[in-house]
Amino acid sequence: MDLLFLGSSSFPIPFINALHESSHRLLAVITRPDRPSGRGLEVRPSAVKKFCQEKGISLLQPSSVNEKNFLGYLVSLRPDLLVVVAYGEILRPELLAIPPRGSVNVHASLLPKYRGPSPIETAIMEGEARTGITTMLITPALDEGDIFLQREVEILSHETAGDLYEKLMQIGPPLLLETVEGIAQGTLVPVPQDHSQATYTAKITPQMANIDWQQEARRIHDLIRALNPRPGARTALRGNIIKIWGSQVIGQDKYATKGPAEPGSVVGTSSPEGLIVATGEDFLRITELQPVGRKRMRGEDFIRGYHVQVGDRFEKTPLKLDMPVVKDLCYPPREK
Known part of the structure; x- marks a missing residue:
């Protein structure tokens, strides 16, 4: 089949590579225009653009x-088929109607x-x-299309979003190839989603990264894992x-303390226990x-370098997150 691919950021690159090396013909990759980035706000090519240039894949960058x-x-x-992976723009019905075999999306959850x-x-x-990867038909409604295939992966209690991303990159491209091949052969029939079971996610904002120490330790631990490597829980x-x-x-x-501890307060700093902080329920070792x-x-190292003491208290970050950085977090030198 002749394919068009839409994708931005680094997430789609393994999928582009899988299609490029398959028996199908990748007509072009469509990605977002180059944008200023970094401290100097220089216009730099995206990861998708650099990959396509290295592989000699035709690249298109429309403003819309x-x-x-x-x-x-x-x-x-x-x-024949449109494939979309993390493109970042709502696709109009006129676009979705172009390929006779339809349009396929890869979504990083079990829809x-x-x-x-x-x-x-x-x-x-x-x-x-557990979570996984879903391939699905694209419809005008958000992630509501019929499902082609799904694959599950386990989420271990210590794994971060970066770890899970790598896991999904192992199963995602082969699943997309299996989907494209099934569509080409006419052997794959999509199944409607159970919309009554739908849940929704939101864009990650700085406010979401703000740790609420009143929550139980497990919730805070999951937030820290979820925001690693970007943007980081604060x-x-x-x-x-x-x-x-x-x-x-x-x-x-x-873990036993001498008395009740306020959420966010440091309750342990000795070796080998490390930095222990009280929460709304249970404790968190940082x-x-x-x-x-x-x-x-x-x-x-933080305990030693910044003279952290039992009774110090972590709090929510200020609403203005771009506040100046104070160079020294240490207490004044202790009197001898």
């Missing part, structure tokens, strides 16, 4: 894939659960033990923003964290 003249050009290419833009992060936030100590990258849950029956403007460090 739904623009009338561009749709006319796509009609002239006469694609109908976790429709929307952040299925990987949200599955971890919600403490799911908290504040002595008015300065700290990103937390790693944690472990400690049950109340496994294994890796990062003061803004500094490198990541282990909890033990």
